[in-house]
Amino acid sequence: MTAAVPMDERARRPLRNAPRAATGGQLIVWAALLLAAAAVMSLSIGSTGITLDALPRVITAWITGRTDASVAREQLVLLDIRLPRLLLGLFVGAGLAVSGAMMQGLFRNPLADPGLVGVSAGAALAAVATIAFGNGLAAVWTKIMGVYALPFSAFAGGVATTAILVMIVARQGQLATATLLLAGIALGALSTALMGLIAFASDDRELRDLTLWMLGSLSGASWPKVVAVLPFALLVGLGLPRLVRALNGLLLGEAEAFHLGVDVERMKRQIILITAAAVGAAVAVAGIVGFVGIIVPHLVRLVAGPDHRIVLPASALLGGALVLTADVAARMALRPAELPLGVVMALIGAPIFLHLVVKRGMGAG
Amino acid sequence: MNALRSGAALAALLTSLLGAAAPACGGGNVVTDGGGRQVEVGDASRILSIGGDVTEIVYALGAETRLVGVDATSQFPPRALREKKNVGYMRALSSEGVISVDATVVLASAGAGPPEVVKTLKATRVPYVEVPDEHSPAGIAGKVRLIAKAIGAEAEGERIVQQVAADFVSLEAARAKIRQPVRALFVLGVQNGRATVGGQGTSADAILKLAGAVNVAAAVNGFRPLPDEAVVELAPEVIVAMRRTSSSDAHGVEQLFTLKGIQSTPAGVGRRLILMDGLYLLGFGPRAAAAAKDLMASLYPDLAGANPTP
Numbered sequence: 164m165t166a167a168v169p170m171d172e173r174a175r176r177p178l179r180n181a182p183r184a185a186t187g188g189q190l191i192v193w194a195a196l197l198l199a200a201a202a203v204m205s206l207s208i209g210s211t212g213i214t215l216d217a218l219p220r221v222i223t224a225w226i227t228g229r230t231d232a233s234v235a236r237e238q239l240v241l242l243d244i245r246l247p248r249l250l251l252g253l254f255v256g257a258g259l260a261v262s263g264a265m266m267q268g269l270f271r272n273p274l275a276d277p278g279l280v281g282v283s284a285g286a287a288l289a290a291v292a293t294i295a296f297g298n299g300l301a302a303v304w305t306k307i308m309g310v311y312a313l314p315f316s317a318f319a320g321g322v323a324t325t326a327i328l329v330m331i332v333a334r335q336g337q338l339a340t341a342t343l344l345l346a347g348i349a350l351g352a353l354s355t356a357l358m359g360l361i362a363f364a365s366d367d368r369e370l371r372d373l374t375l376w377m378l379g380s381l382s383g384a385s386w387p388k389v390v391a392v393l394p395f396a397l398l399v400g401l402g403l404p405r406l407v408r409a410l411n412g413l414l415l416g417e418a419e420a421f422h423l424g425v426d427v428e429r430m431k432r433q434i435i436l437i438t439a440a441a442v443g444a445a446v447a448v449a450g451i452v453g454f455v456g457i458i459v460p461h462l463v464r465l466v467a468g469p470d471h472r473i474v475l476p477a478s479a480l481l482g483g484a485l486v487l488t489a490d491v492a493a494r495m496a497l498r499p500a501e502l503p504l505g506v507v508m509a510l511i512g513a514p515i516f517l518h519l520v521v522k523r524g525m526g527a528g
Numbered sequence: 529m530n531a532l533r534s535g536a537a538l539a540a541l542l543t544s545l546l547g548a549a550a551p552a553c554g555g556g557n558v559v560t561d562g563g564g565r566q567v568e569v570g571d572a573s574r575i576l577s578i579g580g581d582v583t584e585i586v587y588a589l590g591a592e593t594r595l596v597g598v599d600a601t602s603q604f605p606p607r608a609l610r611e612k613k614n615v616g617y618m619r620a621l622s623s624e625g626v627i628s629v630d631a632t633v634v635l636a637s638a639g640a641g642p643p644e645v646v647k648t649l650k651a652t653r654v655p656y657v658e659v660p661d662e663h664s665p666a667g668i669a670g671k672v673r674l675i676a677k678a679i680g681a682e683a684e685g686e687r688i689v690q691q692v693a694a695d696f697v698s699l700e701a702a703r704a705k706i707r708q709p710v711r712a713l714f715v716l717g718v719q720n721g722r723a724t725v726g727g728q729g730t731s732a733d734a735i736l737k738l739a740g741a742v743n744v745a746a747a748v749n750g751f752r753p754l755p756d757e758a759v760v761e762l763a764p765e766v767i768v769a770m771r772r773t774s775s776s777d778a779h780g781v782e783q784l785f786t787l788k789g790i791q792s793t794p795a796g797v798g799r800r801l802i803l804m805d806g807l808y809l810l811g812f813g814p815r816a817a818a819a820a821k822d823l824m825a826s827l828y829p830d831l832a833g834a835n836p837t838p
Contacts, residue, residue: 498625
């Protein structure tokens with residue numbers, strides 16, 4: 164049903180435009196408030212019990228350079244553990260949600276999601292290969308790239324997978340749901356199989372590490388990682404606004420978009436590049452975190468309609484809020500131990516996804 | 529919020545009190561840890577132990593009351609996980625989780641991870657002592673001495689080192705009596721019909737050798753899953769595996785001998801399976817010599833009768 168919404172929406176646009184725009188504006192405000200709340204929560208909740216009360220002390224100490232042991236501990240937790248974690252969580256959530264929204268626009272299919280159609284797996288394969296061969300075959304690459312080796316590998320893996328997906332789906336002419344999903348599942352399975360091959364060649368300890376990494380987690384957040392994803396975040400942030408018009412045009416169909424003056428092929432390439440940048444960098448820092456890219460844009464469209472001027476920013480804000488909230492749950496559930504973020508996200512996301520499938524008949528089109 | 533804050537205040541008070549008392553039990557020790565770093569341990573009044581063997585040594589040193597937290601692999605003594613805070617699996621630590629137990633010294637196995645978290649922890653003011661992960665009698669002595677020095681219990685540590693050395697001497701004497709070494713295979717687990725076996729460089733390989741057996745999987749590197757056919761070729765006379773919970777024992781045994789490859793080996797025909805506690809057998813803590821001796825007694829029932837273990 165949702166697949167058909169864009170058409171209906173366009174047809175009734177003159178009538179519905181005004182109220183939708185109002186709802187869209189409200190949604191963005193609410194999403195920003197939610198994100199702010201989630202960010203405060205992420206900074207002030209953790210197993211040490213240090214709260215934002217400590218922030219003034221920490222800042223004073225930071226400015227004056229005078230610290231005693233207890234303030235040093237608070238400084239470490241707030242500034243070196245929780246703050247990079249907050250920023251990475253924000254990037255991962257916003258990046259995955261926006262990638263989902265862009266892929267759904269590109270494929271004109273509400274089921275397109277980096278996780279479901281294998282882009283995450285492709286990025287993960289490249290990342291796993293980098294981890295496994297980083298000291299051997301790929302030593303030169305990791306040496307030259309330093310902290311950027313992992314995000315760039317994952318980015319390349321994401322680009323390759325998305326490009327293959329586009330080639331397969333485009334050969335069929337019509338962008339059919341079944342082709343997209345099946346091709347994506349096959350690509351995902353292939354990536355997973357190759358990861359299995361790498362895992363087979365690893366010893367017991369590397370194997371456990373790879374398994375834990377694939378479950379997804381933000382627990383290794385650090386400033387170098389924030390620096391590593393920064394160029395990707397910039398690319399996505401600067402690239403997105405330029406794609407809004409093209410994505411809105413694509414809602415009507417490729418031919419229609421072309422007639423609206425959109426350089427369709429060029430735009431497609433840019434969408435692929437930006438999606439891969441966001442997914443690749445997210446996978447590189449947090450492993451595989453599913454469902455953000457499918458449920459967030461979907462909920463946004465349910466409330467505010469398909470206009471990408473609303474969908475993209477609202478998805479980014481809500482995606483960030485969702486991942487930050489899930490991360491707080493992940494770190495508090497078993498404290499001082501931690502649950503993998505990917506597990507928490509799947510526990511939250513899968514039921515919502517099922518609910519959408521059942522209630523909304525999503526993907527029926 | 530208020531309760532939380534007063535709790536924190538209380539903890540701070542306790543820390544400072546214990547901290548003041550610490551020098552009495554030998555603070556200010558500089559140790560060279562497993563990673564080659566010089567670590568100064570000023571106050572060992574609140575210990576966090578990460579790694580089953582590390583926790584075992586801390587208990588053996590009689591520092592139980594100073595231990596505030598352990599990791600999920602610290603299964604001996606069993607009360608460790610019941611009574612102390614659990615910071616989770618040692619390969620999936622969380623920086624803040626580790627910091628939250630408010631330890632004054634962290635003793636962590638070299639196997640702890642993920643690397644980013646270990647890096648963050650090493651950068652904190654709390655001394656982080658990396659304990660090497662070695663599978664040899666000398667390695668055990670080194671671990672005990674390192675931990676004993678770090679927590680200021682050298683005398684007790686030396687006593688344990690002597691005890692361990694004596695245990696290994698008597699183990700060696702027992703091993704000398706073996707005329708025909710048994711061909712043994714260590715099976716870590718069975719997944720999808722394939723047995724993961726312990727090859728060269730593993731703790732399993734080390735303990736099999738200490739117990740006077742020949743590890744038939746010595747050609748394999750690390751813990752690896754082996755196809756059925758390869759297991760047939762290795763032709764082990766006995767299979768050694770870890771005992772999990774008491775309830776699933778029977779199940780595990782059945783599963784092992786349902787594998788066609790294992791069935792047709794001499795071990796499968798004779799249904800010779802030795803089950804031992806994982807940490808006891810592979811932990812390479814102070815009990816390693818005893819574990820090797822127990823394993824030897826199971827491997828060579830005839831010898832065990834003539835030479836009863838103390």
